[in-house]
Amino acid sequence: MEGLTAELRKIPPVTRILCASSLLVTVPTLMNIVSAYKVLYNYDLVFKKMQLWRLYTSFFLGSSGINYIFDLVMLYRTVDQLESGAYSRRSSDLAYQLLFVGGSIIVATIPLNGMVFFRPLLVSLIYLSSALAPAGAQTSLMGLITLPIKYLPYTVIGMDLLMGGPAYAAQAVAGAVVGHAWWWSVWGSTPGVRGALSRYAVAPAWMRNLIGEGGAPPPPPGQAGAGVAGGVHIVPPRRTLVTPGPTTGGSSGSGYNWGSGRKLGNS
Structure with missing residues (x-):
């Protein structure tokens, strides 16, 4: 049991919270332990009858x-890549920004009469991760298709259209719109230039303490001392090692020739 707890603690905090929340809400409803009606968003029930938990569970x-397994993975x-890359040592900033993202999703889905926001939330995270990924980054969709990660949000929307119809895809589109606004307003569309709202996207002290990142916050990406990384870890292509043959008066070796640049075999 201690080993399992130790492994769970290795998962970044926001990733752990989001995935655990999804399991705690979805699994009981799938097992008919809790009625789905109890966790859906409804404006009147939330703001007139003060069933505020629906703001979270929805x-x-x-x-x-089986679709839920793919969505959970x-x-x-996606969140683990963000916390390991662009939000490294800044998980509290990600959690704080997600509060505004959630509110934006509720507003964006008003024309759709949205009652469940899991899909828009997932697509907004996918959009941000793809926007922050290095140029040329590739990703795998369900382990079956490899494609440039910048096309992943649109691929997900297309799959939702095929599998769920226009109404289902519209939820994903709303998530992509919020994700684009998130990327543009916080990270900025110009390399090296932060978004217009980036100064308001830094977590306050109470959020940092809640996530376990108390103390002075690290500098935001793009400034001295903070590395910029995308939501995907890229492994550079392997270099071919050249093994030079034996030279006069020397022993053979492997790797690069770090000498003066003369051709091998010259004295």
């Missing part, structure tokens, strides 16, 4: 069947 009710991979 973001974590996933789809049914995608949620884990």
Whole structure:
């Protein structure tokens, strides 16, 4: 049990919270332990009858069947990549920004009469991760298709259209719109230039303490002392090692020739 706890603690905090929340909301409803009606968003029930928990649970009710497993894996991979890259040592900033993202999703889905926001939340995270990924980054979709990660949000929207119809795809489109606004307003579309709202996107002290990042916050990406990384870890292509043959008066070796640049065999 201690080993399992230790492994769970290795998962970045926001990734752990989001995935655990999804499991705690979705699994009981799939097992008919809790009625899905109890966790859906409804304006009157939330703001007139003060059933405020719906503001939280409506973001974590996933789809049914095997699709939920794929969605949960995608949620884990996407948030983990963000926390390991662009939000490294800044998980509290990610958590704080997600509060505004959640509110934006609720507003963006008003024309759609949205009651469940898991899909828009997932797509907004995917959009941000793809926008922050290095140029040329590739990703795998369900382990079957490899494609440039910048096309992943649109691929997800297309799959939602094919599998769920226009109404289902519209939820994903709303998430992509919010994700684009998130990227543009916080990170900025110009390399090296932060977004117009970036100064308001830094977590306050109470959020940093809640996530376990108390103390002075690290400098934001793009400034001295902070590395900029995308949401995907890129492994550079391997270099071919050249093994030079034996030279006069010397022993053979492997790797690069760091000498004066003369051709091998010359005295």
